[in-house]
Amino acid sequence: xxxxETIQLHKIARAPGFRMVLTPHAxxxxxxxxxxxxxxxxxxxxxxxxxxxxxxxGTERWELLGAARMVIALKSSSNRSRQT
Numbered sequence: 001x002x003x004x005e006t007i008q009l010h011k012i013a014r015a016p017g018f019r020m021v022l023t024p025h026a027x028x029x030x031x032x033x034x035x036x037x038x039x040x041x042x043x044x045x046x047x048x049x050x051x052x053x054x055x056x057x058g059t060e061r062w063e064l065l066g067a068a069r070m071v072i073a074l075k076s077s078s079n080r081s082r083q084t
Contacts (some may be wrong), residue, residue: 048064
């Protein structure tokens with residue numbers, strides 16, 4: 001499991017100024033699956049990161065374990081070095 005990434009994500013998601021912005025694709029999927037925004041926020045704040053994939057362009061996709069499969073994409077400009 002990705003312990004440091006999970007801690008980092010929870011810290012960001014729990015920050016007072018945190019704002020979640022969904023892509024059009026994510027908006028469509030949440031409507032199709034009848035998933036409320038507060039449920040997504042709860043997953044971001046509590047669920048562990050279970051997988052990280054890196055695209056050729058440097059974008060990271062973090063998969064979270066939760067009631068719904070959730071993948072968040074982080075652009076390469078925000079990538080941080082990780083200890084593995």
